Amino acid sequence: MSGLDAIAGIGADRRRGGYSRHVFDDAERHLREWFVEQAESRGLEVETDANTNLWAWWGKPGEDAVVTGSHLDSVPGGGAFDGPLGVVCALEAVDLLRERGFQPSRPLAVVVFAEEEGGRFGVPCLGSRLMTGTIDADRARRLRDTDGISLAEAMGSFGADPARIGRDEGALRRIGHFVELHVEQGKGLVDLNRPVAVADSILGHGRWRFRFRGQGNHAGATLIDDRKDPMLPAAELVVAARRAAAATADGRATVGRLVPNPGGTNVIASAVDLYLDARAPRGARAMVEDLAEQAMELASQEGCSVEVVEESFGDTVHFDAALRDRLCEVLDDVPSLPTGAGHDAGVLAAEKPTAMLFVRNPTGISHAPEEHATVEDCEEGSHALARVLTDLAG
Numbered sequence: 065m066s067g068l069d070a071i072a073g074i075g076a077d078r079r080r081g082g083y084s085r086h087v088f089d090d091a092e093r094h095l096r097e098w099f100v101e102q103a104e105s106r107g108l109e110v111e112t113d114a115n116t117n118l119w120a121w122w123g124k125p126g127e128d129a130v131v132t133g134s135h136l137d138s139v140p141g142g143g144a145f146d147g148p149l150g151v152v153c154a155l156e157a158v159d160l161l162r163e164r165g166f167q168p169s170r171p172l173a174v175v176v177f178a179e180e181e182g183g184r185f186g187v188p189c190l191g192s193r194l195m196t197g198t199i200d201a202d203r204a205r206r207l208r209d210t211d212g213i214s215l216a217e218a219m220g221s222f223g224a225d226p227a228r229i230g231r232d233e234g235a236l237r238r239i240g241h242f243v244e245l246h247v248e249q250g251k252g253l254v255d256l257n258r259p260v261a262v263a264d265s266i267l268g269h270g271r272w273r274f275r276f277r278g279q280g281n282h283a284g285a286t287l288i289d290d291r292k293d294p295m296l297p298a299a300e301l302v303v304a305a306r307r308a309a310a311a312t313a314d315g316r317a318t319v320g321r322l323v324p325n326p327g328g329t330n331v332i333a334s335a336v337d338l339y340l341d342a343r344a345p346r347g348a349r350a351m352v353e354d355l356a357e358q359a360m361e362l363a364s365q366e367g368c369s370v371e372v373v374e375e376s377f378g379d380t381v382h383f384d385a386a387l388r389d390r391l392c393e394v395l396d397d398v399p400s401l402p403t404g405a406g407h408d409a410g411v412l413a414a415e416k417p418t419a420m421l422f423v424r425n426p427t428g429i430s431h432a433p434e435e436h437a438t439v440e441d442c443e444e445g446s447h448a449l450a451r452v453l454t455d456l457a458g
């Protein structure tokens with residue numbers, strides 16, 4: 065908890081509540097500095113890879129390592145635990161192993177992945193997607209934040225070379241196993257009355273941008289029948305998305321961001337960007353294809369147009385069953401749980417034996433300031449992680 069306390073002041077968002085920590089902004093730089101200090105004070109050797117992920121090595125960096133860690137960035141107005149808990153517990157697990165005199169027989173590293181939430185450039189798990197080549201490097205360089213700054217420009221100002229981003233064979237060879245500890249983002253463990261679980265699967269999920277275009281105009285002088293107001297089809301699509309998710313087995317659809325341009329109270333918008341997050345075990349894409357058709361119909365009824373862009377997508381992930389079972393056994397039959405939240409572990413799972421540990425969240429709330437984990441459960445989590453690392457690197 066002293067780890068979480070140490071970063072509690074970094075990126076606190078007074079306006080939204082919670083934390084806003086976005087890749088390469090001041091808060092995220094401070095978090096990186098904090099991580100480097102923590103790692104170096106433990107004698108770990110720190111490296112930043114070509115995709116700006118941070119690595120802290122116990123012993124010489126090498127291939128087939130046991131890697132653990134998570135991320136330090138947040139959603140806008142996010143909680144204190146999503147990401148940082150996995151980093152803090154990884155450092156804590158290293159301390160526990162050292163106290164016990166453990167000598168790893170394989171290299172061991174703590175990793176901090178960049179831009180996991182996609183809070184700045186829109187694509188979640190950007191650091192791990194780049195490392196695995198799951199996103200095209202040219203496309204990534206051109207991603208823009210809400211101020212119009214491209215990833216390439218932001219990397220340049222940060223002091224990293226955007227020409228080097230992309231699939232990183234060297235970094236991938238170094239990962240033998242990856243284990244990410246994370247606060248649970250639902251109520252699974254609360255319902256089971258258990259502090260820790262192993263992850264089973266991640267829902268398939270993606271993000272889409274719907275850009276509705278109409279005619280900007282005067283809110284008072286434009287007769288209702290004369291309007292081409294893109295907010296109308298956008299609003300109806302919000303409702304359609306909820307209905308589509310309800311009609312899809314275990315489906316979810318969220319419009320968490322709706323941006324009218326220019327955004328004046330007495331101005332009919334000329335365009336509205338609607339950002340849709342859709343998830344389902346199967347059929348998230350089909351759900352959105354159907355919504356895109358509805359959006360076209362809704363737009364044309366209002367004399368507007370719509371353009372739909374898929375910003376990211378990942379199929380349902382089933383974690384390595386043998387590794388999952390091994391963790392359950394090492395941890396004395398902890399339960400395994402599915403999750404609807406995305407993680408870098410889900411991206412890496414396509415290439416590497418990967419596992420996750422969840423720590424109970426008594427509120428069941430995440431991506432909001434009410435996200436929580438008790439000191440006792442965090443301790444359970446870091447001890448569980450230490451046992452897993454001992455098993456894998458022993």
Ligand code: GLV
Nearest residue numbers: 181188404405406
């Ligand atoms: C990340 O937490 C996500 O699932 O969006």
Ligand code: MN
Nearest residue numbers: 139146181431
């Ligand atoms: Mn998150």
Ligand code: MN
Nearest residue numbers: 146147180246
């Ligand atoms: Mn997370």
Ligand code: MN
Nearest residue numbers: 282283284330
């Ligand atoms: Mn006027």
